[in-house]
Structures are given as structure tokens and as C-alpha cells.
Amino acid sequence: MAGFKVTQKIDDNMKTRLQIEGAMDEHSDYGSIEAEFTDEVVFDFGDVSHINSTGIKHWVQWVEKITADRPHLRFVFINCPKAIVDQMNMVEGFLPSNSKVQSFKVPYYCETCDKDTVCTFVAGREYSVENGQLQLTIPDQKCGRDDCEMEPDVVEQKYFRFLKPR
Amino acid sequence: MTLLDYYADSFKPIQNSPLYTLIGGIKAFNFDKGLPEEGADLSDHVGIGDHVGTQTFLEAFVNNGLSNFVQTSNDDLMYELFIAAVILKKPLLFLNNPLTILNSQHGSANAMNVWQENFNCTEHKARVLDSIEKFIGNNKGMNRLSENILIIIDELFSNALFNAPVDDNGYPIFKNMERDEKVKYPGNKNARIFAVHTQHDLFIGTIDPWGSIDRDHISNILHRAYSERKVTEDSKGAGFGLRMMLDRARSLYILSQHRERSLVCCHMRLNISLKKIENVPKQLHINCFG
Numbered sequence: 001m002a003g004f005k006v007t008q009k010i011d012d013n014m015k016t017r018l019q020i021e022g023a024m025d026e027h028s029d030y031g032s033i034e035a036e037f038t039d040e041v042v043f044d045f046g047d048v049s050h051i052n053s054t055g056i057k058h059w060v061q062w063v064e065k066i067t068a069d070r071p072h073l074r075f076v077f078i079n080c081p082k083a084i085v086d087q088m089n090m091v092e093g094f095l096p097s098n099s100k101v102q103s104f105k106v107p108y109y110c111e112t113c114d115k116d117t118v119c120t121f122v123a124g125r126e127y128s129v130e131n132g133q134l135q136l137t138i139p140d141q142k143c144g145r146d147d148c149e150m151e152p153d154v155v156e157q158k159y160f161r162f163l164k165p166r
Numbered sequence: 167m168t169l170l171d172y173y174a175d176s177f178k179p180i181q182n183s184p185l186y187t188l189i190g191g192i193k194a195f196n197f198d199k200g201l202p203e204e205g206a207d208l209s210d211h212v213g214i215g216d217h218v219g220t221q222t223f224l225e226a227f228v229n230n231g232l233s234n235f236v237q238t239s240n241d242d243l244m245y246e247l248f249i250a251a252v253i254l255k256k257p258l259l260f261l262n263n264p265l266t267i268l269n270s271q272h273g274s275a276n277a278m279n280v281w282q283e284n285f286n287c288t289e290h291k292a293r294v295l296d297s298i299e300k301f302i303g304n305n306k307g308m309n310r311l312s313e314n315i316l317i318i319i320d321e322l323f324s325n326a327l328f329n330a331p332v333d334d335n336g337y338p339i340f341k342n343m344e345r346d347e348k349v350k351y352p353g354n355k356n357a358r359i360f361a362v363h364t365q366h367d368l369f370i371g372t373i374d375p376w377g378s379i380d381r382d383h384i385s386n387i388l389h390r391a392y393s394e395r396k397v398t399e400d401s402k403g404a405g406f407g408l409r410m411m412l413d414r415a416r417s418l419y420i421l422s423q424h425r426e427r428s429l430v431c432c433h434m435r436l437n438i439s440l441k442k443i444e445n446v447p448k449q450l451h452i453n454c455f456g
Contacts (some may be wrong), residue, residue: 001292001295001296001299025320026324026344026345026346027346050313050316050317051317052317052320052321052324052407052410053321053324053403053404053405053406053407053410054324054346054403054404056397056404056406057397057403057404060397061397082313083317090395090406090409090413091395091396091397091406092394092396093396093397107440109310109440109441111438111439116310151441153440153441154440154441154444155441155444155445158444
């Protein structure tokens with residue numbers, strides 16, 4: 001299992017981008033992150049392989065500290081796997097208040113064929129907030145047979161809860 | 167009322183066996199008829215109810231001494247009531263034979279595929295996780311659940327290593343250490359972590375040599391994890407490792423023989439969707455004795 005790693009750079013949009021890789025566990029140390037951020041920071045969770053409760057605690061504590069030091073900092077989260085989405089919904093403080101989830105993963109499964117896949121939901125495509133209301137479109141996913149299709153393999157009213165305007 | 171009062175017909179096939187005596191005399195508290203009164207002592211009851219929320223029955227664990235809860239919507243209700251009865255009335259029997267008893271659905275044992283590793287220090291964690299990943303990879307029915315299984319294994323390992331060890335006076339040895347510190351069990355003690363699956367079921371658990379689990383403390387931690395959703399600041403752990411396990415399982419069994427050993431074990435169904443795993447109403451059994 002890959003160890004925790006954070007890579008920091010300025011992306012093509014001149015925003016600070018932090019690529020989080022490996023296991024968000026007891027060894028996840030955010031102390032190496034330079035505090036000189038642009039006004040918006042993009043967190044890419046696409047290569048997070050594993051998460052445990054101690055890793056979640058480290059993240060929440062680091063986010064609290066950063067938002068206390070930089071209250072106007074905007075957070076953007078991209079490529080969030082299910083393990084991260086579950087924490088966004090379960091743990092208070094995992095998603096800072098001034099944040100936006102730009103993209104996240106949704107597992108799909110067909111019980112008949114025992115086939116599964118993962119889809120990426122993107123802000124502005126599968127979901128948006130209009131007039132304070134969440135607009136969510138759940139795309140179909142075929143499983144290869146005409147008489148069945150995959151369904152989102154999540155409890156929808158729980159999984160998409162973090163998208164609701166706060 | 168007793169379990170026999172509720173399920174007399176279901177128990178008829180076993181009425182000539184010792185199991186009948188074991189199960190039949192146990193008092194039942196039915197959540198479908200209302201919540202427990204303040205101050206009611208349910209320590210010798212099994213709680214039952216249809217799709218009762220986890221936070222609801224955990225309040226009874228904290229406020230009323232309830233230690234076993236079974237969902238009546240459970241498709242193996244009689245099995246789960248039998249398990250509850252053994253844990254409540256014969257905890258040592260369960261602790262001595264957990265997998266035999268847990269594998270006794272439908273009156274017969276199913277063929278088991280077993281994985282287990284001993285551990286006693288932080289350095290063993292990487293070996294344990296690598297080993298369970300290989301076991302998952304070799305068993306097709308578990309591949310889709312690999313993320314859930316790894317999370318459960320990780321939390322069980324951490325709890326057994328950091329929270330379980332106590333000194334001769336019963337005081338925790340490693341509980342207040344940061345979880346990235348290197349620790350090792352004193353003496354020659356070892357814990358065992360296991361995953362056992364049959365065609366339809368998976369049991370994941372640890373047995374540690376300390377016997378230090380406190381029933382009230384565990385009930386409070388779980389209740390807080392479900393009601394507050396905050397990381398805990400008053401200990402080095404996060405305070406919701408047990409919740410992460412229970413959210414991914416259908417039942418959680420916690421037994422502790424004082425100063426001897428403890429068992430923490432999750433039961434998951436295989437061959438079902440992640441949605442069904444998350445949606446299945448939860449069951450919890452705790453007995454700290456001796």
C-alpha cells in the first residue's frame with residue numbers, strides 16, 4: 001500500500017494544486033505543504049488509495065488550522081473517490097465551509113450480471129445548484145446486456161447529501 | 167416478554183434441545199412498541215425491532231444498559247437471536263468458539279476459507295495489509311468489497327494495538343500515544359487478526375490478549391460517533407473507527423473477558439451491492455465479563 005504523499009504546484013489556471021496520493025492514514029502529514037497558497041486551492045484526491053479514522057482526523061485538524069489562518073481561502077476538490085465522499089457526508093469539518101466539490105466518483109453495479117464500474121460526476125454536467133436548489137442528473141450506465149443496466153451503488157439520499165447547499 | 171413469547175412457532179423445531187432453554191428465557195425489549203423509559207434496566211434483555219436506527223438503539227445501550235440489539239427485518243433472524251443468546255448467557259462459550267458459532271447458520275457449518283495473521287507492533291501493519299490484499303485478490307467474491315475490508319482491518323488493527331494494552335493495574339499503556347508512533351506489545355503477547363468467508367458471509371475480527379474493553383466506554387464512543395459526527399479532541403484516536411466498521415457491516419460483536427482477552431468481529435454479507443451493505447439495518451452485541 002502506497003505511503004502518503006502531497007505534491008504541490010501551480011496549475012495552468014495559476015491556482016495552487018495539491019495532489020494527494022496514497023494512504024490518508026496516521027502517517028499523513030500536511031506539515032510539508034507550503035502555506036503560500038493562491039486565493040483558491042485545488043485538492044486532487046484521485047490517487048488516494050486508502051483512508052482510516054486517524055487520517056481523517058489529521059485532515060480535519062489541518063483544514064481547521066488553515067481556514068483559521070486564511071479565512072478567505074477557497075477550496076476546490078476534484079476526483080474525490082467514494083472513500084472521500086463518505087467522509088464528506090459523515091464527518092463534520094471534513095469539507096470546509098468555503099469549498100466546492102468540482103468532481104467526484106460514483107460506483108455503479110449490476111446485481112444481475114455482477115458487473116461494476118465507476119463514473120465521474122462533474123459540476124455543471126451531472127449536478128449544479130440553481131436558485132439555491134440542487135439539480136442532479138444521474139446518467140444511465142449499460143452493463144452489456146439489453147435487459148438490464150447498472151445502478152448507482154450508493155444510498156443516494158446519503159451519498160449526494162454533501163452537494164446540498166449549506 | 168421473552169423471546170419465546172415473540173417467536174414461539176419459530177423455536178418449536180428446537181424445543182427439545184438445550185438451545186431452547188438458552189433462548190426461550192431471555193427477555194426481549196421491542197422497540198416497535200416504543201422507546202425504553204428513562205432509568206429502565208435492560209442489561210439482561212435483547213432489544214428487537216424493525217429497521218430501528220443505529221443511533222436509536224445506541225441510546226438504549228448508553229442510557230438503559232442494553233447490550234444486544236437484533237433487527238427483526240434480518241433475513242436470518244433466528245440465527246441472530248441465537249447468537250445474541252449465546253453472547254448474553256454463554257459469553258465464554260462464544261469467546262472460545264466464535265467462528266464455529268458464527269458459522270452455524272441454517273443448522274449446518276459452511277465451508278470456510280480462512281485468513282489470519284498474528285501481530286504485536288506497528289511494524290506489522292504493512293505486512294497485515296499486504297497479506298489481506300492478496301487474500302482478497304484470490305477470492306473473487308470479495309474484490310468489490312476490498313475498500314471496505316481494508317478499512318475494517320485497519321481500524322481493528324489500530325484498536326487492538328493502541329487501545330487494548332493495559333498494565334498490571336489496568337491502566338492503558340499506548341492509548342494516549344500518537345497513532346504514528348512505534349509501539350510493541352510488552353512481553354510475548356500477540357494479537358490475531360482474521361478474515362473468514364463462506365459462500366455468502368464474511369467475518370473479520372481481532373482477538374487480543376488484554377481483555378480491557380469497557381462496555382460503557384465502548385457504548386459511549388459508538389453513540390457519540392453516530393450522534394455528533396465530530397472527530398474527538400480528547401484522545402489520540404479519532405473516535406469513529408468503530409462506526410467506520412459498523413457502517414460497512416451488518417453486525418458487530420464485541421466480547422471481553424476481563425484481563426484475559428477480547429474479540430471484536432464484524433459480519434458482512436458477500437454477493438450483494440455496496441448500497442445494500444450500507445442500507446442493511448445494523449445489529450450490535452457487547453458483553454464484557456469476568
